[in-house]
Amino acid sequence: MAFNKVHHIAIICSDYQKSKHFYVEVLGLEILNEVYREERQSYKLDLALNGDYIIELFSFPNPPKRPSRPEALGLRHLAFEVDNVSIERQKLIEKGVNVEPIRTDEFTGRKFTFFADPDNLPLELYEK
Structure with a gap:
């Protein structure tokens, strides 16, 4: 394999506006692109850190819960x-x-x- 770098990390959120505020206003990531995909009832927000694209923030209707603590698999x-x-x-x-x-x-x-x-x-x- 000849990987150059990690290109981006995709995150699915439950409340798009709340997560957008957190990642942009609280953490200070930059918005590169934001689209609403009507057919999927989903937002896609591309975020950058110091000009480098790092996070793809998605919203989907009713995403299933994923355990994250304590030390869940994944x-x-x-x-x-x-x-x-x-x-x-x-x-x-x-x-x-x-x-x-x-x-x-x-x-x-x-x-x-x-x-x-x-x-x-x-x-x-x-x-x-």
């Missing part, structure tokens, strides 16, 4: 690299996001913390 979480976990954690708290206490990775010595999106998808801040 994709575990989405991690964002940051320069300073303490500073970024405080910014999330100031925006009303519930963020776990900061921990230290026992193998790398790097700081990290977890929080969740509106559908309880686990998200992580990991210090560079």
